[in-house]
Amino acid sequence: MATRKSLEAKVTAAQKKLREAEETLTAHIRRNVMAVCGWSPPYGKGCGKKTSIGKLTYFQTHWYDDEPYREGSPREGEGQTQCPKCGQKLRFLDGTGNEHLEKYKYLFGKIVDVDPK
Numbered sequence: 001m002a003t004r005k006s007l008e009a010k011v012t013a014a015q016k017k018l019r020e021a022e023e024t025l026t027a028h029i030r031r032n033v034m035a036v037c038g039w040s041p042p043y044g045k046g047c048g049k050k051t052s053i054g055k056l057t058y059f060q061t062h063w064y065d066d067e068p069y070r071e072g073s074p075r076e077g078e079g080q081t082q083c084p085k086c087g088q089k090l091r092f093l094d095g096t097g098n099e100h101l102e103k104y105k106y107l108f109g110k111i112v113d114v115d116p117k
């Protein structure tokens with residue numbers, strides 16, 4: 001019969017394994033999800049270069065505190081990254097078809113908040 005102590009040790013070991021698996025998955029996604037340098041008004045049409053999202057920096061340029069809060073959805077505001085090949089900025093806007101932003105922003109290699117709350 002398992003003791004409380006042995007069960008707790010198994011739970012701790014399982015939690016450690018889960019954390020390690022999550023870190024491996026995140027690293028895999030950062031290497032394999034590509035950001036494409038494409039059309040991004042008002043900056044331009046882009047050069048088409050694909051870059052692993054983990055190699056890019058996300059610059060948080062705006063938080064949308066002044067607009068109505070969408071129920072159940074965090075406000076991610078607006079951010080940019082920059083193409084390492086041609087230097088074009090690529091914009092990411094909350095609420096304009098970038099619903100994935102709030103889910104995947106953490107995948108960027110680095111996040112710099114240039115508009116701190």
Ligand SMILES: [Zn+2]
Nearest residue numbers: 037047083086
């Ligand atoms: Zn480019």
